[in-house]
Amino acid sequence: MRKADFIALVAEKAGTTKKDADIAVDAILSAISDVLAADDKLSLPGFGSFEVRERAARKGHDVRTGEPTDIPACRVPVFRPSAQLKESVNTHAAG
Numbered sequence: 812m813r814k815a816d817f818i819a820l821v822a823e824k825a826g827t828t829k830k831d832a833d834i835a836v837d838a839i840l841s842a843i844s845d846v847l848a849a850d851d852k853l854s855l856p857g858f859g860s861f862e863v864r865e866r867a868a869r870k871g872h873d874v875r876t877g878e879p880t881d882i883p884a885c886r887v888p889v890f891r892p893s894a895q896l897k898e899s900v901n902t903h904a905a906g
Contacts, residue, residue, distance in 0.1 A: 858893055860891050
């Protein structure tokens with residue numbers, strides 16, 4: 812699903828215009844980014860949680876040449892789905 816399709820779905824579910832849904836989706840995504848950039852955790856009960864984790868430096872290799880390389884440490888955003896979201900996905904996949 813593309814962002815435009817998602818916005819249309821949000822507009823339909825919220826009973827609003829696509830323009831208003833686009834503004835809302837952009838605001839939500841921006842707010843999530845701001846929370847993670849501030850190194851905070853966002854918990855949405857029934858949906859899941861977003862947080863930033865440290866990924867340690869490690870050894871890797873260049874897939875083209877096979878030459879070893881160092882991969883530096885970095886911070887990565889992580890999403891952990893709630894039990895309810897997992898159940899919803901499994902229920903819809905089975906049905």
